[in-house]
Amino acid sequence: MKEIHTEIDIGAPVEKVWDLLTDFKNFELWNPFIRKIEGTPTLGTKIKIHLHTSGGRNRSYQPEITKLEPFKELRWFGKSTIPGVFNGERIFILKPIESNQIKFIHKEIFTGILVHLVGNRLDKDMYNSFISMNEALKNRAEK
DSSP: OEEEEEEEEEOSOHHHHHHHHHOGGGGGGTOSSEEEEESOOOTTOBOEEEEEOTTSOEEEEOOEEEEEETTTEEEEEEEOSSTTSSEEEEEEEEEEEETTEEEEEEEEEEESTTHHHHHHHHHHHHHHHHHHHHHHHHHHHTO
């Protein structure tokens, strides 16, 4: 197992940040990492994610939304075509600090037999990509 964990404080109401995070159709307007999401933010729905990492890698995958708790948490889980080889659970948590400030937690937990082989390559590129997305979300929400 490997976890990439990032956090950022955002000076905006939780409702505004949630609306940006679940407005999949408009990710391409502000998100440098998750460039596009095809599908709707509905529990149990398969969506298609198009990524562009800070290291210049492009990738698409089709996870399923496994948790959708409005104004609190969004999760999706993706797996390789062969079960147990490489899985990832993306987690977004919104924690109110004050009326117009939240802590945005953005993390992913990787599991499977390939995690140990590619784990170190994930660290820098994915971590930097998460930071880039977090900062873009902050900038958009605070406008």
